[in-house]
Amino acid sequence: MPFRALGLDPRILQAVQEQGYTEPTPIQSAAIPKILAGQDLIGIAQTGTGKTAAFTLPILTKLAAIIGNGQQRGTKALVIAPTRELAVQIEENVRAYARHLPLRVATVFGGVGERPQIDALRAGTHMIIACPGRLLDLMDRRCGDFSGLNFLVLDEADRMLDMGFLPSIRQVIKSIPRQRQTLLFSATLSKEIELLTHEFQQAPKLVQIGRRSNPAETVTQWVYEIPKHLKPSLLIHLLRDPTMNMVLVFSRMKHSADRIARRLDQEGIRTATLHSNRSQNQRLKALKDFKSGDVRVLVATDIAARGIDVDGISHVVNYDFPMQVEDYVHRIGRTGRAHAVGDAISFVTSEDHDELRALERFIGRGIVRKKAEGFDYTQSAPPSEGDSDRRRQPRHQGGAVHHKAGNSSKPKSAPQRGGRHFKPR
Ligand code: AMP
Secondary structure, rough: OOOHHHOOOHEEEEEEEHHHHHHOOOHHHHHHHHHHHHOOOOEOOOOOOOHHHHHHHHHHHHHHHHHHOOOOOOOOOEEEOOOOOHHHHHHHHHHHHOOOOOEEEEEEEEOOHHHHHHHHHOOOOOEEEEEEEHHHHHOOOOOOOOOOOOOEOOHHHHHHHHHOOHHHHHHHHHHOOOEEEEEEEOOOOOOHHHHHEEEEEOOOEEEOOOOOOOOOOOOOEEEOOOOOOHHHHHHHHHOOOOOOEEEEEOOOHHHHHHHHHHHHHHHHEEEEEEOOOHHHHHHHHHHHHHOOOOEEEEEEOHHHHOOOOOOOOOEEEEOOOEEHHHHHHHOOOOOOOOOEEEEEEEEEEEHHHHHHHHHHHHHOOOOOOEEEOOOOOOOOOOOOOOOOOOHHHOOOOOOOOOOOOOOOOOOOOOOOOOEEOOOOO
């Protein structure tokens, strides 16, 4: 079905065409007519399926009719997203799709000065993309006019639950009209999400794309079994391959993300980091440099990287194996987005085998094991390359690494968020 058959505003169709989209993705074909018909919607879709446009394009079409020549004031559409990066990204998409409309858009999130956000709210911005905490704070202080709100979107609802945003979201929803259209997007349809839809939606239609929680089909997945101390050298070795030109590396902990980045920089590999210890401006700059190709590698932790949409990521590297299947799905969904293809590489140490097996059971297939050609698996660790808890471990001499039972690489303090864990179920 072509875009023009979906009933979108012609100015939005023009913008979509200028983005180079030739046809709607499956979630767009399924969701857009339902949203245009005024229905509440639950969208279950992997990242990279085009879900942002799936809700933005029909909302903009309806907003275009409501705001007329743009003189209309008051916020008509509110999108709530879990992270600042995702909010900024949605805003970028909205601006691109709304470029031929007289629409005012703003983002609202913490970690940056609130004055411009307050001004935008007071100016009667038509569409707000917000993270729950700052939004609630500003609403409590009576900034903005939400009394005429028509559309509410909860994006990445599963992650917002995991991050403990439900009380804030409830508060926000108390202050907006009951009569509205509510769209909820999530990677998975858990019991908790179903409860949420009963609470916030009216007779929602379900649109589910692809098998539940299954990694995007366009991503080729590999596993490298590797002693833990060789992870840094293996990463450097793999990065000699010039086809790894835009690489997103996932580390479990913030400090190990910094350590990996320092190591790559020492090797002359331009690298940026994205995690919650970095300031908002540093995070935005890291993303910008990665998108523009100024840095080749971005090392990120899960929460910071959630939902980031960068075109053309060639490889995702799970430097640390993820703790939850959802994280694996989200991580590898960073590559192979929309109609592109990509590779996802996981480093698996002897301590990750249970998790790997649980993941393979979950996705219903085995992941191919690979050996890095020309890589010396017998080398010992260089002194500066410690992993996160290496200082607490005996130093390994030679190639063999013996992991004692209970000497887990998993940080004891790592957050155990809700959701499905790899641990034996
Ligand atoms: P999302 O799942 O919303 O994060 O979108 C993933 C990527 O797909 C983004 O880079 C979009 O710009 C892109 N995209 C969205 N819709 C289409 C489409 N119909 N054709 C090609 N690319 C698209």
